[in-house]
Amino acid sequence: MARYRTLVAGALLAALALPFVLRATGHDFQIVFAARIMIYAIAAASLNLAIGYGGMISFGHAAFFGGGAYMVGILAAEGVHSAWLAWPAAVAVAALAALMVGALSLATRGVYFIMITLAFAQMFYYVFVSLEAYGGDDGMSLAQRSGLGFGLDPSDDITWYYVVLVLMVAVLYLLHRLIHSRFGRVIVAIRENESRAEAIGFPVYRYKLACFVISGAIAGLAGALVANHANYVSPSLLHWMQSGTLMIMVILGGVGRFWGAPIGAFVMLALEETLSGSGVLGAYSVHWQLPVGIIMLAIVMYAPRGIAGAFRGRNA
């Protein structure tokens, strides 16, 4: 336990020092990349709550992620640039979408649940594709990142990095509390043995729906950040491949492992970044997806419980 705490404190210190190290060594571009990893860590953590703890294999989380992103984009297009308005709105809209999708999908189990969440997400995808007023198929650019006030300049990469870091740490802390609370104990129990959980008196449907909505809301926050990060939103954020990417991150990192999502986001994006550049594969870098696929296959074969699962027995 003491070693675990030291490890977490060390990682936090490293994350705090990272922008200065990167700037001092002339890797400024990587600061932006690190922020991107953390945003995806939030999104993957939200999905891990649903899949890993709640046992709800959602193949539609891109809808909440992309929905949150579009909320920020649409508000920006309408002249609302405050993050204090746009981000809560993104979270609220994603929560509402998750409430709707969850309420209708949670009556089904297993592969049917996967298919229904996928279908809903694709439905939302086509809604945004046909939304010509906000860019339709092409998406739209945002003039600037949402403003934070307090003299903070979100367009400054280091400031933006710290904003994202604070939110990621907050989300992870919140999830840690949640998982170890009474509520967390119940959703894990439902994942383990749904009929017995019902039989000892827990209204299973309500707990699953609450868990799904919390998960969707957090995905919405990640979406809001990704819109600001790139200053761009497009329907591809809601595409099923986005849901698939998040799911792969969770599986790589470790389903139902607390550190699974951040580790998975880091490994996945780092692989993509390294192998798609010309540095490693040279002229073959256009085929970067092949080595990424092979490495993922190896991870899944040799660490079936994910990277976090391979390192720790219980607590992770």
Add this chain to the structure above:
Amino acid sequence: MLEVSKVSKRFGGVVATDDVTLSVAKGEVHALIGPNGAGKTTLIAQIAGSLPSDSGRIVFDGADVTDATQHERVRFGFARSYQVTSVFKRFTVLDNLALAAQARSGSSFSFWRPVAAERALIDEARAYAEEIGLARKEHFVAATLAHGEQRALEVGIAIATRPKFVLLDEPMAGMGPEDSQRMIELIERIRARVTVLLVEHDMDAVFRLADRISVLVNGRVIASGMPAEVRANEEVKRAYLGDEVPA
């Protein structure tokens, strides 16, 4: 405590339970016996609320629970155990029991406070671990327990919800004589505070524990009464007991 009146359930053309009327008095151990295929499993599901009835009424402790869901019936003081062990396999013994205790103490829509710090739940779980004879194994993961121990935990989870009434579905299933003896002793201990409906094939256990016995054959209750009456009943002998009846 439990009044089942004229309850039926059909699956297509098959009548699983047919106008079943059953009355369990407060404080008694009431045994429900019957050959395989008699409709016991269906009746249990109807009483527990996991299967809605086609017709009839179920009154529990003065309240009509016919249309109540399974988790709602728990609020009235209902609990059950399963014939096929259904515990939380990856939870420890203590966590299994604490979860059951949690189900009946306060709201579990609590998102912040660590459940592991709730002394009251842990103390309660410890007391139940002691009662079911698993105190020494309280930190064992349920899946690692021996069969007899898992069966004890199965019943333990039911009684840890502090029910007024517990339905025990073949608690001795698959047990050797020693484990059966321990289970009988456990039921003897809990009967002082809980009304028990015991579904069991082990006739020694049934005749040792039951205050009254009901016999279900082909979806109907063909006899209900004191063990001596049921044992002497000609129809019961023909349909079920045969020469299994202990002298």
